[in-house]
Amino acid sequence: MSASTVMDPHGYELPADHRRYLRWTLYVGYAALVAGVFHGLAQALAYAKVDILQFFPDLKNYYQGLTAHGVANVLTFTFSFSNGFLPLLTARALSRPLNGFLVRATFAALLLGNLLTIYAIWSGTSNVLFTSYAPLQAHWTYYLGLALIVVSTWLATLNMVLALAAWRKNHRGERIPLLAFISIASYVMWFLASLPIAVLFLGFLLPWTLGWLSGTDPLFDRTLFWWTGHAIVYAWLLPAYVSWYALIPRQVEGKLVSDAYARITFILFLLLSIPTGFHHQYTDPGVPTAMKTVHAVLTFGVFFPSLATAFSVMASLEMGGRKRGGTGLIGWFRRLPWDDPSVTAQLLAMLTFVLGGATGLVNASYMMNQIIHNTTWVPGHFHMTVGTAVALTFMGVAYWLVPYLTGRALWSRGLALASSWIYTIGTLIFARGMISAGLEGMPRRIFRVEAAYDNPAWDLGGMLTAVGGTLMFFGIMMFFVDIGMTILAGKKGEQPKDVPVSETLTEPARTGWEPNLDRLGLWVVVAVLLIAIAYGPFLLTYGAPRLISPGFRLF
Amino acid sequence: MKVHTYERMFLAVGALLLVACLGALLYASTSHNMHLPGHVGAIDPARVRETAPFDQPGVQQTGPDAYTVVVIGSAWSFTPDEIRVPAGAAVTFVATSTDIIHGFYVAKTRVNVMLIPGQISRVTHTFDTPGEYLLLCHEYCGLGHHLMSGRVIVE
Numbered sequence: 001m002s003a004s005t006v007m008d009p010h011g012y013e014l015p016a017d018h019r020r021y022l023r024w025t026l027y028v029g030y031a032a033l034v035a036g037v038f039h040g041l042a043q044a045l046a047y048a049k050v051d052i053l054q055f056f057p058d059l060k061n062y063y064q065g066l067t068a069h070g071v072a073n074v075l076t077f078t079f080s081f082s083n084g085f086l087p088l089l090t091a092r093a094l095s096r097p098l099n100g101f102l103v104r105a106t107f108a109a110l111l112l113g114n115l116l117t118i119y120a121i122w123s124g125t126s127n128v129l130f131t132s133y134a135p136l137q138a139h140w141t142y143y144l145g146l147a148l149i150v151v152s153t154w155l156a157t158l159n160m161v162l163a164l165a166a167w168r169k170n171h172r173g174e175r176i177p178l179l180a181f182i183s184i185a186s187y188v189m190w191f192l193a194s195l196p197i198a199v200l201f202l203g204f205l206l207p208w209t210l211g212w213l214s215g216t217d218p219l220f221d222r223t224l225f226w227w228t229g230h231a232i233v234y235a236w237l238l239p240a241y242v243s244w245y246a247l248i249p250r251q252v253e254g255k256l257v258s259d260a261y262a263r264i265t266f267i268l269f270l271l272l273s274i275p276t277g278f279h280h281q282y283t284d285p286g287v288p289t290a291m292k293t294v295h296a297v298l299t300f301g302v303f304f305p306s307l308a309t310a311f312s313v314m315a316s317l318e319m320g321g322r323k324r325g326g327t328g329l330i331g332w333f334r335r336l337p338w339d340d341p342s343v344t345a346q347l348l349a350m351l352t353f354v355l356g357g358a359t360g361l362v363n364a365s366y367m368m369n370q371i372i373h374n375t376t377w378v379p380g381h382f383h384m385t386v387g388t389a390v391a392l393t394f395m396g397v398a399y400w401l402v403p404y405l406t407g408r409a410l411w412s413r414g415l416a417l418a419s420s421w422i423y424t425i426g427t428l429i430f431a432r433g434m435i436s437a438g439l440e441g442m443p444r445r446i447f448r449v450e451a452a453y454d455n456p457a458w459d460l461g462g463m464l465t466a467v468g469g470t471l472m473f474f475g476i477m478m479f480f481v482d483i484g485m486t487i488l489a490g491k492k493g494e495q496p497k498d499v500p501v502s503e504t505l506t507e508p509a510r511t512g513w514e515p516n517l518d519r520l521g522l523w524v525v526v527a528v529l530l531i532a533i534a535y536g537p538f539l540l541t542y543g544a545p546r547l548i549s550p551g552f553r554l555f
Numbered sequence: 556m557k558v559h560t561y562e563r564m565f566l567a568v569g570a571l572l573l574v575a576c577l578g579a580l581l582y583a584s585t586s587h588n589m590h591l592p593g594h595v596g597a598i599d600p601a602r603v604r605e606t607a608p609f610d611q612p613g614v615q616q617t618g619p620d621a622y623t624v625v626v627i628g629s630a631w632s633f634t635p636d637e638i639r640v641p642a643g644a645a646v647t648f649v650a651t652s653t654d655i656i657h658g659f660y661v662a663k664t665r666v667n668v669m670l671i672p673g674q675i676s677r678v679t680h681t682f683d684t685p686g687e688y689l690l691l692c693h694e695y696c697g698l699g700h701h702l703m704s705g706r707v708i709v710e
Contacts, residue, residue, distance in 0.1 A: 063697075063698065133656050133694070136655050218656055218672045281669075283668045285676040286674035287593070307569035371663075440663065443692075443693035445700070446693075446700060447700075451704075455662070554698060
């Protein structure tokens with residue numbers, strides 16, 4: 001009865017030149033991860049009042065480094081990974097090639113976008129942090145570079161959608177292979193979510209920076225930013241969920257529980273990720289309280305598909321653990337393949353995400369949000385979500401994906417295992433520090449070493465932040481060495497020969513209501529309706545943007 | 556299959572839990588009259604210092620136990636940066652920015668609001684305990700961001 005989540009369980013391999021571009025797309029991402037954590041270390045130490053900025057010769061100030069850290073680690077790293085990972089999985093699931101021109105164009109847009117952004121940040125003319133809040137004004141290359149990175153994700157989305165359309169022509173009446181469906185749904189959600197930030201960067205900030213617009217509207221810009229800005233966290237997360245749902249079961253010798261529930265989860269993310277942005281603006285003036293409350297309710301709603309994920313992933317793990325000889329209530333957990341670095345990294349990512357999700361629910365609860373908004377609580381939270389659930393999963397995927405794409409075995413399993421454990425322990429100490437100091441009122445995004453104020457109650461939290469952040473840094477460096485050595489010196493020919501695609505317990509139904517789940521176009525229409533309900537009243541009552549603010553370059 | 560029954564049960568319990576949390580949140584905020592900052596009004600950021608009430612920043616008594624504190628944020632200071640209010644009084648902060656986005660945060664209280672150029676922020680709070688509270692900008696506003704601070708002295 002069980003069925004593969006892909007069309008052809010016996011393996012399909014992309015043409016060599018597609019593989020090469022996808023491989024280099026991933027390298028861009030992993031390089032960005034490593035580059036970004038150097039200033040991460042400086043920031044963590046600065047919270048313990050240890051200043052290592054003098055060891056960064058080209059760095060002009062703390063906030064330039066903070067901009068680099070945010071852009072490299074949550075924008076370049078995440079989207080480069082997904083630009084490589086999701087199209088690869090789609091092609092594998094459908095057993096058909098991608099469009100070669102779009103593969104190359106995706107890489108070119110990503111590379112050019114990165115070069116422009118790196119120039120903008122390196123030159124010190126764009127220290128605006130990744131949030132890019134106007135009327136702080138960056139160099140035009142900053143906005144154009146980031147916009148091109150977004151364009152690269154659109155090209156990757158288009159490539160997957162075209163592959164699906166071509167597949168459908170030859171497979172009328174068949175269900176879309178699950179792995180393809182969830183990969184495509186992830187990036188279709190992101191495509192919808194990215195439209196407001198594209199309007200912000202290309203329609204407002206870039207013309208304003210070039211002098212074509214006399215001013216900009218800070219509140220309107222901020223609203224466009226967070227319109228994309230909450231959904232973006234799901235764009236980071238969903239590729240990790242794809243691995244947890246459809247690959248990890250195979251890696252632990254289990255199966256995916258339910259084809260239909262997996263599809264429903266991703267559909268719910270497509271519907272609910274976007275109409276939630278105002279919960280990042282709970283403390284903003286100019287946004288009516290009632291609208292914030294609507295977004296609060298929807299934010300609680302988007303927690304639901306994550307609960308469904310928790311069940312499904314745990315059930316798959318339990319199946320695997322029991323098959324491997326585990327018994328009793330939790331004995332199966334110990335029998336999971338903890339000697340497999342790819343699995344261990346992702347198990348640790350999942351465990352950390354429980355705390356990340358719980359603190360996220362606190363953020364969504366608006367009265368509590370008023371206590372912790374813009375304190376170090378928030379980075380404490382998101383280093384357990386994007387910083388670990390996502391980043392550590394992407395690292396775990398690298399341990400099979402880089403060997404698969406290079407034809408070389410992982411250089412050192414021991415180093416990879418140590419990296420994941422050290423990184424996770426580091427995150428937990430770091431987050432404990434940031435969260436407790438945040439509850440004591442320590443603001444985020446400040447250079448504590450030179451701050452005009454201080455509080456002894458922040459010392460313990462600051463110290464834990466520094467200790468944990470240092471461990472995280474070393475965890476990433478070990479990852480870097482291991483992947484670098486794999487590419488250069490891994491044993492040839494001992495790599496995994498296929499993507500670890502799982503089976504589901506039951507075949508996807510061909511009759512009844514379930515085939516309707518595959519109607520992505522319909523779900524996009526419903527998503528747009530929900531967005532209209534969530535943002536329509538604001539747009540209608542706010543009226544036209546007031547272009548009142550000139551640019552400020554106070555850095 | 557049993558696992559599918561468990562899955563439905565887990566999801567039902569999870570959904571109930573979320574509804575309960577959300578219900579508690581909505582109940583607590585309405586019963587304790589704790590609300591988020593909302594829409595107050597627009598202002599021209601270039602003319603803040605000439606526009607009422609920001610032409611007279613500072614503390615004004617508006618009732619027997621009510622005070623309004625008018626504050627201007629601009630890179631990288633608050634005007635005024637020392638605010639004295641009595642304990643137990645309802646203190647309404649009315650603030651805005653003349654240039655870029657700033658934060659207005661009295662550490663360890665619910666006085667936590669953004670200052671956005673073009674918008675007026677308002678938040679009311681009662682300080683029950685006398686003492687000195689740290690007022691700080693908690694949104695990145697350029698090179699001197701970590702210097703932008705003040706004091707609220709509750710007497």
